[in-house]
Amino acid sequence: MSQDYLKVNGSKEREIIGQNYFDELVKRSFFQDVEVDLPEYGNIRCKIHDFVHDFLQYVTNNEYLNFDSKLEPNSDEEVPYDKVHHLTLMDPVTGYSMHRILPNCKRLRTIRAIDGSHYSIDLIFQLIVELKSLRTLALCSVSNDIPYAIDVTLEIPKMIGGLIHLRYLDLSGNGELKELPSVMGSLYNLQTLKLVGCWGLEEIDVGRLINLRHLYVNKCSERVLIKGIEKLKHMQTLDWFPVVRCYDMDEGNKWEQLKDVNQLQGSLSIYMKHSRKMAKNAAVMVNKSRLLELKLEFYWNVAEEREIMNGLEPHPCLESLSIDGYGGDAFSDWFSSLHCLRVLSLIACRHYARSSLKGRS
Structure with a gap:
């Protein structure tokens, strides 16, 4: 793609065309031992x-x-x-x-x-x-x-x-x-x-x-400040996003930066430490229909964790969800809307939030 070898026809994205080229060459044994x-x-x-x-x-x-x-x-x-x-x-x-x-x-x-x-x-x-x-x-x-x-x-x-x-x-x-x-x-x-x-x-x-x-x-x-990402409405890949509130500084990444970046796809990991409270009905993640994997890492958020979790409701098409370090006694109600979920990983969730998983197989 960087060499402009991929010619776009119609509305197809270059990434999709490139992946199709690669897959076809693998089938023809041009590329081998792919991992x-x-x-x-x-x-x-x-x-x-x-x-x-x-x-x-x-x-x-x-x-x-x-x-x-x-x-x-x-x-x-x-x-x-x-x-x-x-x-x-x-x-x-x-x-x-x-x-x-x-x-x-x-x-x-x-x-x-x-x-x-x-x-x-x-x-x-x-x-x-x-x-x-x-x-x-x-x-x-x-x-x-x-x-x-x-x-x-x-x-x-x-x-x-x-x-x-x-x-x-x-x-x-x-x-x-x-x-x-x-x-x-x-x-x-x-x-x-x-x-x-x-x-x-x-x-x-x-x-x-x-x-x-x-x-x-x-x-x-974890303190790295990613400025201007809210302007990139066509961003497709963001692998990691830290939301950290440092007591010696007021600046830091904010939830609102991701609200309108809705073309994200693949996998995203969000790291939260002493995070700011999220605005009510912020809907930061719910419109990202192409995002298939989401990892939420909580670290010392304590009282705000349930509120933050509520605001991180993903799109129902999410296929994989990993939650690490969550300390709430229950998960959010949006769990029941994840009809496409195939993988659920709970790591070091202190209260295990059993109540919100009852009835799910």
């Missing part, structure tokens, strides 16, 4: 046969390049860098691959840096700022299949605002990242933003990202 890889990161892992890979490299005229910086310095002399559109850098710890390759790849549309845990984000952006055709940028590191921080100066420079064609940005695992520059609001073509595990972030402002559809913030700080 969910770290679901909190929104990733699927699969592979293709070596023969298919080599054939695709031939028919695409070497537009794709996987480069390992551990290779000998002169081993890449025959690579036609001017034809490369999509680049994966393996273990770019020495900086050799960055300095030698990027200035020669003027037509890059994709950069993925893997195992770049010792490389400076500042330096990466200095090298890619001239790549005006860049659509996809992933700077999360992987070690034993677990993304972790790129361990140096973690500051996104203002020059990122020049990458106006960027549609997919993944900075997951950068726990030392403290803030995102305001110029990121200039990335009006951005569709997907992944910040999973960026626990150092205090604020994420998405209000100006008018085309943003998918936001991943799981494992960020």
Whole structure:
């Protein structure tokens, strides 16, 4: 989708078209060994046969390049860098691959840096700022299949605002990242933003990202402020939303921010700690008919828990509901309206709320 390969016909969404393409290629054994890889990161892992890979490299005229910086310095002399559109850098710890390759790849549309845990984000952006055709940028590191921080100066420079064609940005695992520059609001073509595990972030402002559809913030700080999300009425993915009232500060995410974001689909986890009381008849979740999985995490809400639960009534089409840490003596009456519910998980619910589950099989 970030490369604009999916052509929309009629009212179909690109995500649906892309999923149909993927499923068809799986049926034809083009993709093999498909499995969910770290679901909190929104990733699927699969592979293709070596023969298919080599054939695709031939028919695409070497537009794709996987480069390992551990290779000998002169081993890449025959690579036609001017034809490369999509680049994966393996273990770019020495900086050799960055300095030698990027200035020669003027037509890059994709950069993925893997195992770049010792490389400076500042330096990466200095090298890619001239790549005006860049659509996809992933700077999360992987070690034993677990993304972790790129361990140096973690500051996104203002020059990122020049990458106006960027549609997919993944900075997951950068726990030392403290803030995102305001110029990121200039990335009006951005569709997907992944910040999973960026626990150092205090604020994420998405209000100006008018085309943003998918936001991943799981494992960020519980105090992270997600500003402007109420403006994104067409948002489809939000994996985690913390509603935390801190006694030393009045700011924080509010229930009202989600009220009109009704195109959410898939799964959403809401974390509540000392949450503010919800306005009567707030109907924060009831209109989200495409949301199939909902997880409610209560933490030290005490007296407000039953009132909050009442205001979180989901759409009757909900298929999976998980409730963690709820301390009320009864669940809300809306339980009886969940006719499509297939999975119900109750975790550490202190009073078990038995009364509201009587008669349900």
